Amino acid sequence: MMNANILIVGSGAAGLNAALTLAKKGCGCLLVSESPSERAQSNMAEGGINAALDNCGEGDSPELHAADTIKAGRNIASPAAVNGLCNAAPRIIEELSAMGMPFDHTADGKVAQRAFGGQSRKRTCYCGSETGLILMHTLITMARKYEAQGLIRRETGLLFLRVLTDDKGICGALFADKYTGKICRITTRAVIMCTGGLNGLFGIATGSVLNSGTAAASLFTSGVEFSNLEFIQFHPTTSPLKGKSMLISEAARGEGGILYTLENGQRIRFMQGFEKGDLSPRDVISIEEQKIIDKGGDIYLDLTALDGDIIDSRLGSLRESCKMFLGIDMKTAPLPVRPGIHYFMGGVRTDSSHRASIDGLFAAGEAACIYHGANRLGGNSLLGALYGGECAAYAALSADREETEITATSESVDIYEVKAAAQQDEDIRRQLCRLGVIRTPEVIADVQEKLSCIEEQARGKEYLHSRCLLAMAIAESISQRRESRGAHLRTDFPDTLPEYRKTSTVYYDGVIKHRFDEVGE
Amino acid sequence: MKKIIKIKRTAEKGRQFLEPFLYEGDGNETVIDFLEEINSRSEIVNADGKPSQPISFNCSCKEKKCGACAMVIDGKPRLACTVHMRELKENALIEPLSKFPVIRDLSVDRTIMYNGQETLKAWPEAPQEPMDTDAVRCLMCGLCLEVCPNYIPGSSFTGGAGVAGAARGMDSTDAAHTKDVKKEYMKHFFRDCGQSLSCVRICPMNIPLDKLQARLAKKK
Incomplete structure (x- = not known):
């Protein structure tokens, strides 16, 4: 008999970590997604995960991490929630290392940390420029153990249609088979939505085309409260492809890449007058870039002065992507960039335990609005997804327990x-x-x-x-x-x-x- | 640039047929862009002028990071987001992977790969060392099984993805688990591998599957 109490929708970093958190507690869950975890947007994250490990000996602390996060979010993220996030970060890195996640290490065997925008210390832990991919594959590998034990049960190929409610709040959700349209009804008392951002509503974004916005739109129509939808992060270094834009990771600037525009053939480093220069928060740079673009100017990201070995060892896969998709080798030529939609700070309104406005409904990851205020720091999204998934899992455990059941119906859409x-x-x-x-x-x-x-x-x-x-x-x-x-x-x-x-x-x-x-x- | 591209479609009762579509562009779009463009047409009409249905295919990142879009393009198994339309010949064929059950059009069911990982017990128990950096980059795209001369569709042979999985599973400090993984690896990979190394050549992530095999051979 399957003991799957909690329904998790979406199997990216937030959903997977929610499932792992429950499984480690011996609680079963049903992890439902349109595609396998290997296809989730979390795999696309490049730069890293923030944690105040202070491995660079700069006097970093979770308090400083929280202060940077609140400041970058322009003082509208809940300090209690942000403190929880930043205090948990070193433990999360430790747990990931204990799972076998191969972070890049320093010569003396510590987890390496790089500089990222808007941060007062080097605190971004990374795996080259494939942090999301390697994080996800670590989580997937660990989840598989619990799948084999039957604690995590997966249903892949189902599209979320809507939540079902009764007088006690959530009582289940409807899904459709993504190929046949056959509807299945899942009854449950706790649903954690980890369905990502609203890319699809805008069409062109850096993330996965699977994040269509369909689930969020359905939740909104069902009366679920959303917060801070006006805050949409435009990443300052993206490059347009067909139907989406490609992210040039902030790690490129963290490792020494510079931004410039051309005026009368002269290079102008337009961010030099700002406190953190080319590593200013994303909103600040994007606004400056947009002003230049509105006047007909172009923006470039130049990495040609970087040591070739640093590019190979820390930005190798990014270089390959730029060659393949933009036809430019960052070692020899600057990359044309522009601001592009990258992240939605807004989402399902949650309290600091990740509870949404309907009883039994929880949200985590980019689908939720909680940690990032008016602007997210680079390196805080994977952290927010992991920590959020964990918090939502704990909160859902205390929700009304009832067996989750899947019933195929004769209906279809x-x-x-x-x-x-x-x-x-x-x-x-x-x-x-x-x-x-x-x-x-x-x-x-x-x-x-x-x-x-x-x-x-x-x-x-x-x-x-x-x-x-x-x-x-x-x-x-x-x-x-x-x-x-x-x-x-x-x-x-x-x-x-x-x-x-x-x-x-x-x-x-x-x-x-x-x-x-x-x-x- | 104008080209006719033939796409293998699925009709009633799973019957497959080829349907021609017209590509028009500068050649810089990828195969995925082309498929998306067809589906976004307000009325989908094939190159013969006949009305058609949206094409089913899998896609997520469009940047070679997720493995969703593996298919056979012009006879070669590839990730469709990495193939530009300029590379395709006139009348080039886009087909689903041939070694997996077709769900519809270009979408295939790769469940067997996930089952294989479970059979191999492809997770580390009590890892103290980081997992192999290459082994954690397997996209589970299925190209390794598609090209493998030793993989018979439906069999329990796990192919290159199995090598990566076993390498993750054997990075354990738990000796009994390592032994278990090795046993399953011998049974579901090593015994049937003919060392064609076709998986090494096709892997879109360039995972050195031959080196991983050598490392696994030493594990006890």
Whole structure:
């Protein structure tokens, strides 16, 4: 008899770590995902994982890590949650090492740490430029042991359709087979959503094309509260490919790469006037880049001055990717870059235990809004996913326990309709993409008006309509925050205002409702 | 650049047929971009002008980091995100991997690979040393089994992915576990491997499977 109490949706770093946390406690779980863990976006993370190990002897501490995280998030992430994250980080690295994760090491046998943007100390642990891939394969390897024991049960090839609720909160979820559309119903009292960011709503992002936004849109339409949707991280060094953009890891600058633009044939290092220069927080650099691009300028990332051995040993796979996909060898030529959508600081509103607004529902990883405030530090996303998965697992353990059961139904959905809603919502994408790095009042108002028209036409088309509602919620969050903070820059309200040192929350109750909440303790 | 590309599709009851599609572009798109472009057409029409259905295929990262998009392109098993359209000949064929059950069109079921990892007990017990850096980079894409002359579809032979898995499993301090993994490795890889080394040549992550084999041979 399968003892699978908790349902986890999504098998990236957050979902896998939630499953491992439960399994280590002897509690079973059902890990449901559209694709195997090897395909999850977490595999694409390059740069590393932050932890104040102080292996560089710079006097680092979890307190400094937390202070950098809060500062980069422009003071709207919950200090209690961030402290929990940063205090846990050294233990998490230790546990990963104990699982056999092959971090890069220093000559004296310590986990190596590199400089990353917006941080006061070198604290990013890494595996070359493939940290996400190697982290995921470590977790997958460990999870397999528990799969063999039956503690972790996987169901792959299922698309999340919606949560089921009753008077006690969550009572299950509906999924569809991604090939046949056959619906299966899973009854449970605790669901952890680890479904990643909202890439698909915008179309062009650095992450996986599997992160379509379908699950988030469905949750939003079901009345689940979302927070801080106005904060979208544009990574300053991306390069457009067809239908997505490619990330040039921050590690490239951490190892010594420099940014410049050309003015009358002269190289201008436009970040030199800033405190942390080319390693400033991502929001700061992206805004400066966007100003240059708006004037017709181009941005380059130059690594040609770096020691070739450093590129080979620490950025080897990144160099290969640049050669293959951009046709440029970073050892000999600068890389043209621009800001590109990389991470959604906003997501399902959770408390510091990762509980969402409906009883029995939890969220972790990029799907949740908790640690990153108005701007995320590089190296904190994998950490947030791992720690968040763990916290959500513990919180879900205390939720009402009831056997999780999978029941095949005779119903089915037209799977092409579900997928087409994600693939063919060009109109929504076009509008959302106008809400870029720099936001003007005219564009915000126009996007809101256009999205309202699209919403009217989409009524009756369930999947398209819910995507449109979530898009409107993003636009509403952008419109309501009448200040500039972190990744949210408005030309009509250029200053950061103390009265907006708040979390914005948006939800759907027949109409889209918005409010500001105090930042959690 | 204009080319006709033939795609192996699945019809009712699993019958396979070739359907031609027109590619137009500068050749710099990848095969995945081309497949996505077809699916994004408001009305999908094949190169013969006949209406068609969206093409089923797997894809996630589009940057050679996830192994989802393994398929046979112009006769060669490849990750489709790494093949540019300029490399394809006129009338080139895009097919699903041939050694796995086809689910639909270019999507195949690679469950057998995951089962193989479980059979091998491909996890370390009480690891004290880091796992092998190469062995943890296996994407489970299936290209190694696709090209392997010793892999009979449906058999328990685990191929290159099994070598990587066993290498992870044997990085244990638990001697009994190491012995177990070795036993399964001998049974589900070594016994049937003809040393063609085709897996070494095809691996998109360049995992030195031959060196891993040599290392595993020394383990007791």
